[in-house]
Amino acid sequence: MEILDTDHIEMFVGDARQAARQLCATLGFHVYGQGGPETGLAGQRSVLLGQRDIRILLTSGLSGDHRASRYVAQHGDGVAVVGFGCTDVEAAFAEAVAAGAVVVEAPRRFEHDGSTVVTAEVSGFGDVTHRLVQRTTGDGQFLPGAIDMSVAPEAPTDADLLHTIDHAAICLQAGELDPTVQYYERVFGFTMIFQEYIEVGEQGMQSKVVQSPSGGVTFTLIQPDLSRRAGQIDDFLAWHEGAGVQHIAYSTHDIVTAVRTFSARGMEFAETPTSYYDMLEARLGPVDVPVAQLSPLGILVDRDHWGQMYQIFAKSMHIRRTYFSELIDRHGARTFGTSNIPALYAAKERELAAVRDTTDGLRG
Structure with a gap:
């Protein structure tokens, strides 16, 4: 099986048009197309967003029994499908099913005005599935005939600050980490490229990273250590009601x-204590971006054998405080901010503590 890249993600949301407006207003996405009953997408309304090589399909169910409606009722808005670009969908589908994947949708052809896209869908983790996608033409059509490309993708400009999906971070129930790693190795041919145990105060979690042979798809898988104090992973699993995508890194x-621009548009980012920067260069050596620019914005820095990496995590904009976004700027680095992960979870813990305090105050 040859998996090329993350073709797209599909989010199931309560209101696709409202979610589209929010992502366009804050992160600079563009509406590329729409679909619904009039284009053969029965029972749903979908809006396609794009920016450079990123595609996000936002889908809302138009009735309570639609798949998207059921997902939102249980989990809230979130990533429900991660699409894998493939060279041969029918072969990849047959191989995945033979290796133990559950069939969600058999291979299907979308054809319109000379464009052809073949898709199939199989199980992933929790309620998240994987859509295998084979594109035979480079005309920008997403799902020919099903998504009306009302606005043709324009050539990227300097205003388009996001380039690709770097990775997805996934929260799993305790005990699901190793079986999930084995599933992606067996079914999709992924390889585990990194693992670590993370301690944040009295909390603990185990993380393993799996990646496609092409390097185009990367998942950071995390499960909580139940022998330690409950923390934000436990909160995510409780509020999301099961395993799911905690964040997408762009x-x-x-x-x-990017941080200055998105902040000016209303996006809030996790705060980083100024003390983090006091010993930054003593810990990592000289950094490419001046500390005087990083500190006011709260941008984190890490270094590995290949180079440096800059990252920051947005605060969740969802009512359940579950899904959020990450920005990542790689200056050669290939890893995921090992020394920054405790800083991330400490920042998220402060955010969640503030939410708990507010909730307690309302109850009082």
């Missing part, structure tokens, strides 16, 4: 400009 080539 790559940018200028994280300082």
Whole structure:
């Protein structure tokens, strides 16, 4: 099986048009197309967003028994499908099913005005599935005939600050980590490229990273250590009601400009204590981006054998405080901010503590 890249993600949301407006207003996405009953997508309304090589399909059910409606009722808005670009969907589908994947949708052809896209869908983790996608033409059509490309994708400009999906971070129930790693190795041919145990105060969690042979798809898988104090992973699993995508990391080539731009548009980012920067260069050595630019914005820095990496995590904009976004700017680095993970979870813990305090105050 040859998996090329993350073709797209599909989010099931309560209101696709409202979610589209929010992502366009804050992160600079563009509406590329729409679909619904009039285009053969029975029982749903979908909006396709894009920016450079990123595609996000937002889908809302139009009735309570639609798959998207059931997902939102249980989990809230979130990533429900991660699409894998493939060279041969029918072969990949047959191989995945033979290796133990559950069939969600058999291979299907979308054809319109000379464009052809073949898809199939199989099980992933929790309620998240994987859509295998084979694109035979480079005309920008997403699902020919099903998504009306009302606005043709334009050539990227300097205003388009996000480039690709770097990775997805996934929260799993305790005991699901190793079986999930084995599933992706067996079914999709992924390889585990990194693992670590993370301690944040009295909390603990185990993380393993799996990646496709092409390097185009990367999942960071995390499960809580139940022998330690409950923390934000436990909160996510409780509020999301099961395993799911905690965040999507978008790559940018200028994280300082991106954070400044998105902050000005109303996006809030996790705060980083100023003390983090006091010993930054003593810990990592000289960094490419001046600390004076990083500190006011709260951007984190890490270094590995290949280079440096800059990252920051947005605060969740969802009512359940579950799904959020990450920005990541790689200066050669290939890993995921090992020394920054405790800083992330400490920041998220402060955010969640503030939410708990507010909730307790309302109850009082």
